[in-house]
Amino acid sequence: MKNPRALFPLLLMCWTLVGCSSASLPNRDSDGFSGQLTITGSSTVAPLVTEIAKRFEKQHPSVRIDVQTGGSGKGIADVRLSVADIGMASRALGSDESDLTAHRLAADGVGLIVHASNPIVELTQEQIIAIYTDQTNDWGDVGGDNDKIIVVHKAEGRATLEVFLEHFGIENPAVKSDVIVGENEHAIKTVAGAPGAIGYVSIGTAEADRELGVPIKLLRLGGVEASTATVASGAFPMSRPLNLITTDSPIPLASEFIRFCQSPDVHDLVRSQYFVPIENEPDRAK
Template structure:
């Protein structure tokens, strides 16, 4: 009788192990798109593969435009999109799940001779509009600075969520932005970094160093004069480190846009079990990595709402 019980137990254990193996995730996920989402998506993939080592995840950054094009043409499983989707994209079958939040920030070079003055005055929204949209302001003295130097404006050459979001701050589209067009967030940051009289815009993670939480990547934020009083008040100066900026975005002090949700987009509601499992992981256990990576964590209510989309 004792021998029978041992044999039965052994059979049960083998059955459980075989069942677990048969349920183990195995396969590939292909992802492309927004530079804004690339760093955190790489982190999520690394952590997900620790749990599911037989899943291979290929991620390529190339801009939100590439992300939406690739996924709708079914070249990839997931498109990374760092802007709101439009009606035409939804009609083509785009299915968006918000996974985190960040913001687009205007930037100048850390070596800019105007940095001190700009942090005393701030820059009004209308001034940014006259730099990036109308082109009315062509020299730095138009901002009340004692300099006839031209303003070198930089924008994105690729179809970019950052550019679309920055333009939407002024009620415009990416194609309305003026400036020298540069590919990608890293490229734009480098262009502004090298140009003391330049101005551009970047996602948070390309401005701040994640180890120090400071803007030590060669570009610094241009503070927005939110109340248009011609000076940067203490409650408007939240750019000292990434924690202050994130708190301002969460509280709504930093405007939205250019703060925005970031999306994983699939072609139709996802039914691939590996893709579904990855998105579910991101909206649950994966959220523990969001803040430390320089992004904004959603509320429990928002996460629950997004999880419903992949059930």
């Protein structure tokens, strides 16, 4: 019989090769999905996508999904630069973005908010334009208490900014703001802390914060209550799509995640974030 000690180096080599081979193979779940996705963009969409990602990861343990905010513009730019696999945009794609594909995730409305103590419940289109273009500076001039109006506006690259400007037909340079904010929560915190402030945010986010006791009020627009219910019915005039953005040829894992995001399996998560689920949405829509 050969000396067992002489066989040890050979056995050690075999174990090393097996170990290296196993380490080089990706771990896959039963459906064959593994790897990592990077998703960046809209702060409106991010909380929802984060919750969906957790559920997807639970079903596919070999997948990791990193969700980052920064605004719709960043999400779109990151996809173009191949920095992100998927972008998040709380608006439709523009005519200069035809190289990308939008995958509808949900719908949301953009609503005007004031402090809960403000007696105003609705402003006309003309009054809103006058407030944001520095023609009206006091709440007393639009039926409220005599108090200075603090105009809260969104930073460039925010989808709510684009939706707001387009709806009211205002050019951004014409807006005279007192405070520039980024994410919806920043705008809500600013308005909640200043009784004379007015801003505009995602209706879903505003409803969620209001239920938590944040002292804000959503204003009616065109006689229609600002709520997820009126967004769902199509009655609310200032609404927008919430999209996932990819190139025309996303990687298979990104396509599978988008399919999951559009499925009825996540409608409960969509509603929990105060958005409106999209029924029977095509997989790909320019």
